[in-house]
Amino acid sequence: MEHGFIAWAKQRAMRLPKIKLGIGDDCALIESDGSDWVVTTDSLCEGTHFILAECGPQAVGKKLVGVNLSDLASMAARPVAVFLSLCLPRNSAEQIGAEIYEGVCKACQEYHVAIGGGDTNVWDGPLVVHLTAIGTAPKEGTWLRSGARPGDKIVVSGKLGGSLLGRHLDFEPRLRVAQRLHPLGIVQAATDISDGLGVDLLNITVASRCGAEVDLDKIPISDAAIHRAMTSGQTALEHAIGDGEDFELLLAVDPSKIDQMPESIDGVPLTVIGTFVSRTGLWSRSKGGVMQMQARGYVHG
């Protein structure tokens, strides 16, 4: 539903000249006399994004900040402030609210982000939390999804898959990686991996009007993906492509400048996993040749 809804919402929205970039990328871009503002918002719902009884409220607060900062990182923005809104279940609203806030405060402290305000509500439904994060854009321009060109290298940070085993609650938004890479001027397009490598790569190709060819044996697979594959009935590679919530960066890097890309930044590896191509769609390259690749969780060949 989400893609269709976003396309409709984009058409329906009023456009104003100050909004340089509206609905459809990881963040919006708002013109300012100084640095442009970069704004994003995300919600987490009990039962969908976390199980409160298993992870506890502090982890929810930490994750909420992390997912938003990951979107800012994907545009190479520097975070400034967040705004928090809580819909708390009536039976233990105060205690849960305080613990979530503790998690939000700790994460904000870690990344030097201010809490600018928010809102609290109590209701009869499950826990739902929202956050809006605001950052500043680099003067040289933000990374967008739409900048990939045929020939650009597909690069991912970190290792992928198996986030359900814990990493989806405890990850590092790749702000530092972005802030080190951006000044090199080698990145043409970017997003973060929230829905899964396949889906998020497809998003870049659609925005950039090109395709992507992935070398399956180059995809960096996390230990958690290997672990999940032991019991899930899926391969570790399928987990790496389809699981999502990795919150790693997915980049298009200029092939003529690929030598300038560090192998890793602060211990986070950067891996070339393929090439953007002029033929639209997702393609996988393996020993069996080049085949069409499914965006979500199922790999041919």
Ligand SMILES: [Mg+2]
């Ligand atoms: Mg995103």
